Amino acid sequence: MPNGNMFSVYGRMTALPGRRDELAALLVEGLRAGGEDSGLLAYTVNTALDDPDTVWLTQLWVDKDAHDATTRSEPVAAVSRRVPPLLARQPEGCYGHAVHVHCPG
Template identity: 80%
Template sequence: MADDNMFSVYGRMTALPGRRDELIALLLDGFRAGGDDSGLLTYSINTAFDDPDTVWLTQLWIDKEAHDATTRSEPVAAVTRQLPPLLARQPEGFYGHAVHVHDRTTE
């Protein structure tokens, strides 16, 4: 399953030493601020075994327009403005279209 319009986001954020859990909590606040009808289909927040300060994000949206509208909304922007004091460096993001999506929970 994949719709030609599905939009994917992959990102990496590096927290200041010892601030990773605060960063994760703030990211969760941001996802919640977007609301249930934002067009965000699924997301994951991941940590690496060998890097205690790095957080990887994966998001799947119904389309780029839903992503843009949600991330520019005031509730999400208010959370986003709180991120910089927790970061050791500028976040990195990569964007694309989902080619294949498989949801094992619906089998």
């Protein structure tokens, strides 16, 4: 696992009622659109146990430049443009730097 300046993204999205699974599938499609060598180390799309409309997204990148280049690429941007019509409200989230990463082997 690379060390140093890893960049992280945490987000919460609230789908329109009954559209959560469609939103989650679209987020996975966006991951695939970024390609294998994008600098993305980990990507999780999680559904909330206590809210049938909430999706949590977590990303870990080698650095911010890799994140910016990938998310601004046309294949990822094309998928991202399909997200807003599925949302009940603006996404919430934050950016950071990973302090510790452990992947049991």
